[in-house]
Amino acid sequence: MNVMRCKKCGGKAAVQMKQHNLALCREHFSEWFVEQTERTIHKYRMFKRDERVLVAVSGGKDSLALWDVLAKLGYETVGLYIHLGIEEAEGYSDHSLALAQAFAAARGLRLEVTHVPERYGESIPQMAARTARGRHRACSVCGVVKRHSMNEAAMRLGCGVLATGHNLDDEAAVLFNNTLSWSVDMLLRQNPVLPESPGFPRKVKPLCRFYERESAAYAILNGIEYVYEECPHAVGSTSLVNKALLNQLEQQSPGSKLRFYSTFLKAKAQGAFASGAEGNAEPPPLQFCPSCGQPTTTAGLCLFCRLVDGSAPQE
């Protein structure tokens, strides 16, 4: 006896979403997921039909689900895979690239690849080992390289919009971290949309209102093959610890994660963080890196170029 029923058709429910008081069958869940993504895109004015969207794909469930939905909705997309040269975990980078390529080929979508070791002569773990910045965590170096590569590809490919697969769990984990330290400038910048600026595309997160289990369910129910394994460098990361804590809360009190994130956005829209933080919110004067041309906050080479040419600051 299976009692949980789809709210739309009364068929057998496949996914229950306690925070919405909603259970849906396989078909209606996928339909709902696509509709909700479209609503988020409109609600936050992320992009319009005549804009070309660069989708950052990692081979994971979120980014592939996002690309699948945007393609279904008829948006013009280009996928970007950044090969980080991570060989641990049975060739993590090669494996996730293969999945992204198979996904794109099956749907006739265009996938661009930025191969970091081939282009810059070093993998992320190698860069991390060489520089002080990465000695503690490859992720720090990785973040710099990914941000640079995404901006570079967006400009080169004529994409005014960069979409990433961040889900609500990702956003809530970051929010939790920034709230613990009351990093007001970070809180001010945490948005579903970051407007474009010279040299930077607009950055959008169309899945930011879905729980992580929903994007996984969408990927599974739509036959999307994604990389299940975690990047080996993610083990023990703060974001995983925060997610575990928030999920404990969620289990005790369904809807906690959603409330935490959505009331934050509402409070911010009402100006909750603005007045006290005016000094911090001021963007630093814009300069351009003489080597790669990307905007930077400091004079001289940008952080990425210093990282690649070996003159990164010794922190």
Added chain:
Amino acid sequence: MVQYPQEVLVAIILILRKQEHRIEDKKKITVAAALARLGVSSETHLVLRDGELLTDDALLRDGDTAQLIAVISGGRA
């Protein structure tokens, strides 16, 4: 303490991270109960049986094999 042999009527295999866990009971059990036995939360795991996702209240029957899929991922960026 004396352990009395229990009659096992229902045996279920749960696969988590390529590892099989055998769960036994005298009656059919719900997905939620099976997950609890492994100390796993349905907030962070989906349950797949024969290509179908199961909700917490779905019953697992004798001989069922279900796959648990961890949904949480995370690095810094």
